Amino acid sequence: MIAPEAAGLKLSLRPPYRPQALNISLNHAGIALLAALGALGVVMYVVKLITAWGDRAEWAYPTVVLMFILSTATSAPLIAYASRMAKGYWALPLRRIAALYAAPSLLSFVLLIPIMASLPPLEGRSNLWFGFSAGAPFLTDALALSILLLTGMALLWFSAVPDLAGPPSRVRAMGRWQRLLYLNWTGTARQWKVLRAANLTLGAFYLMGYAFVHMLLTTDLGQSLLPGWRSGIFPVYNAVTGIQAGIALTLLTAAVMRRFSPEAGRFLGDEQASALGKILLAATLMWFYFFWSDFLLIWYARLPSEVAAMQVTVAITYILPFVVAAVLMLVLPLGLLIFNKVRQSLSLIAGVSSLIVVGLIFDRIRFYVAPMANPEPFGHAMHELPAPYWPNALDILFMIGFIGLMFAVFVYAASRIPVLNGWEMRQGSMLRKERTFMKTHVLVIGKPD
Amino acid sequence: MQSQAKRELLALYEEPDQAADAVERLHSAGFDDNDIEILSSTPYPEGAFGEGHTKHRLFAFPFAGAACGMAVGIAWIVGAQVSLPIITGGKPIVAVPAIIQILYEGTLLGAVLFTVLGVLFESRLPDGVGLYDDRISEGYIGISVMARERRLPDAQIALEEASPIDLLSKEGSLMHAPGTT
Numbered sequence: 001m002i003a004p005e006a007a008g009l010k011l012s013l014r015p016p017y018r019p020q021a022l023n024i025s026l027n028h029a030g031i032a033l034l035a036a037l038g039a040l041g042v043v044m045y046v047v048k049l050i051t052a053w054g055d056r057a058e059w060a061y062p063t064v065v066l067m068f069i070l071s072t073a074t075s076a077p078l079i080a081y082a083s084r085m086a087k088g089y090w091a092l093p094l095r096r097i098a099a100l101y102a103a104p105s106l107l108s109f110v111l112l113i114p115i116m117a118s119l120p121p122l123e124g125r126s127n128l129w130f131g132f133s134a135g136a137p138f139l140t141d142a143l144a145l146s147i148l149l150l151t152g153m154a155l156l157w158f159s160a161v162p163d164l165a166g167p168p169s170r171v172r173a174m175g176r177w178q179r180l181l182y183l184n185w186t187g188t189a190r191q192w193k194v195l196r197a198a199n200l201t202l203g204a205f206y207l208m209g210y211a212f213v214h215m216l217l218t219t220d221l222g223q224s225l226l227p228g229w230r231s232g233i234f235p236v237y238n239a240v241t242g243i244q245a246g247i248a249l250t251l252l253t254a255a256v257m258r259r260f261s262p263e264a265g266r267f268l269g270d271e272q273a274s275a276l277g278k279i280l281l282a283a284t285l286m287w288f289y290f291f292w293s294d295f296l297l298i299w300y301a302r303l304p305s306e307v308a309a310m311q312v313t314v315a316i317t318y319i320l321p322f323v324v325a326a327v328l329m330l331v332l333p334l335g336l337l338i339f340n341k342v343r344q345s346l347s348l349i350a351g352v353s354s355l356i357v358v359g360l361i362f363d364r365i366r367f368y369v370a371p372m373a374n375p376e377p378f379g380h381a382m383h384e385l386p387a388p389y390w391p392n393a394l395d396i397l398f399m400i401g402f403i404g405l406m407f408a409v410f411v412y413a414a415s416r417i418p419v420l421n422g423w424e425m426r427q428g429s430m431l432r433k434e435r436t437f438m439k440t441h442v443l444v445i446g447k448p449d
Numbered sequence: 450m451q452s453q454a455k456r457e458l459l460a461l462y463e464e465p466d467q468a469a470d471a472v473e474r475l476h477s478a479g480f481d482d483n484d485i486e487i488l489s490s491t492p493y494p495e496g497a498f499g500e501g502h503t504k505h506r507l508f509a510f511p512f513a514g515a516a517c518g519m520a521v522g523i524a525w526i527v528g529a530q531v532s533l534p535i536i537t538g539g540k541p542i543v544a545v546p547a548i549i550q551i552l553y554e555g556t557l558l559g560a561v562l563f564t565v566l567g568v569l570f571e572s573r574l575p576d577g578v579g580l581y582d583d584r585i586s587e588g589y590i591g592i593s594v595m596a597r598e599r600r601l602p603d604a605q606i607a608l609e610e611a612s613p614i615d616l617l618s619k620e621g622s623l624m625h626a627p628g629t630t
Binding site for chain 2: 012013014015016128129130131132133134140143144147150151154158162166167168169172180183184185186187188189190191192193194195196197198201202205208209212215216423426427430431446448
């Protein structure tokens with residue numbers, strides 16, 4: 001048995017254990033670095049807006065960042081939902097960490113607007129919209145992403161209200177709207193029940209929105225801009241590898257929290273690594289499954305237009321990012337995660353997770369740079385393979401800065417909202433006990449709902 | 450008519466077992482679950498205090514929202530297609546495969562918005578309990594009961610027999626008031 005961290009089983013109910021938000025200071029080198037990277041991200045975004053508005057190729061690498069955020073920060077909250085749905089108590093200390101990534105996910109909307117504005121007309125190229133001209137793809141994609149982001153923020157906020165509201169006298173003293181925002185929280189049995197129902201319902205909608213947004217954006221920013229690229233598996237591949245990267249990001253964040261946050265660190269350990277590590281291994285195998293399903297079909301059918309698209313994303317034009325992605329997202333993680341020792345250690349699995357997160361950047365480069373930089377997106381097939389479009393210095397600074405901004409926003413959110421879900425952890429402590437069973441110890445878990 | 454008005458009592462307990470005992474005594478005294486409210490800083494499993502099934506209407510909101518969202522989606526896409534009726538690839542002007550993602554989007558938007566509104570609505574109305582005490586957020590468990598004037602002594606006895614640390618009415622603590630026990 002991988003025992004849970006002892007602190008998680010002994011939480012006080014009276015006075016109730018209340019987690020605190022991160023105490024951050026610019027005097028800390030890591031925080032200062034993140035702030036600097038975040039500032040760089042903002043500056044580079046403004047520079048792009050001013051110098052490259054409407055120039056699609058200039059937005060190729062920002063599109064990589066957009067799809068990176070969508071596949072990491074935006075997918076992380078799914079862990080909170082899935083573990084609530086499956087009643088996985090091992091994830092209690094991870095749920096808020098995962099849900100907090102809803103905050104940096106908002107940056108994806110900021111990126112989406114100029115990227116969508118740079119797209120060519122739908123007419124004359126393959127697309128999802130069948131001639132629907134009332135707002136597609138700009139309005140439809142922006143609306144879909146905003147639904148997803150709204151759901152993520154609602155999930156984060158509602159689950160945080162019991163930790164943030166404070167005593168009833170404070171809530172009663174609030175103004176009408178603020179009180180409404182805090183759900184008029186007094187801790188009645190009915191409020192607890194509504195909160196649990198809201199978490200599950202919104203979580204289900206979040207999953208639905210996640211899949212839908214991947215379908216739209218992978219098509220509108222990928223396949224429909226590279227003539228001949230037609231794949232029904234590609235959106236699913238993106239969603240599944242996004243889940244792989246979301247798990248990796250959550251594990252990586254948990255390891256960093258354990259190292260730098262003494263309060264959160266007491267609850268984070270090998271139990272989370274062991275449980276989430278198995279899912280990460282499965283998701284890593286899915287990388288290959290979906291890649292191979294897509295590849296084999298096209299290889300066997302030998303349709304010239306589809307083969308050309310595969311040569312761009314896999315075999316010729318972007319072979320370098322493909323190889324790096326395959327090594328970092330499949331070969332190395334698979335080779336390491338099959339060992340129990342790696343899967344059951346938060347420190348070791350965090351190392352594997354960092355490979356996956358870095359590999360994802362290269363994976364998204366091979367998919368989205370060619371379509372966004374393609375000067376001839378119209379027609380049904382490419383006449384010749386496009387030359388690779390490598391990043392210039394500004395693109396590299398943009399990617400480093402904006403990804404840094406994503407982490408800076410996460411840390412800022414974690415400094416406002418506790419990184420642990422206090423009420424769920426207290427409930428978990430009440431319902432989980434370690435007991436002696438013959439000559440060993442076992443965990444007795446109550447699952448009443 | 451004065452005796453028909455309901456008044457509220459709030460008892461605070463140190464231990465969950467005491468709170469469960471209070472609920473049982475209130476039931477025995479003839480108070481039903483609609484009169485009793487449990488307040489805690491940690492969510493206890495439903496029924497842990499012997500209380501009945503708590504009802505809420507949150508699940509109705511996503512359905513209503515989904516229906517409204519789908520209606521808006523249909524209006525959006527049918528309106529757009531009919532206002533510019535171009536036959537594409539020999540397909541009908543309004544073809545289901547071509548509109549399915551707009552319908553999905555509208556339905557999901559409506560469901561999410563109504564769920565959020567539903568959470569706010571369910572939290573705001575009715576306006577929680579009248580009496581409250583900050584000690585509940587410190588881990589004590591509150592049992593609130595609404596009783597008609599003439600039944601107030603029965604409620605007070607039931608709550609007191611479960612050994613609360615305090616018993617409150619609108620006027621203040623009853624534990625230390627003269628003439629109460």
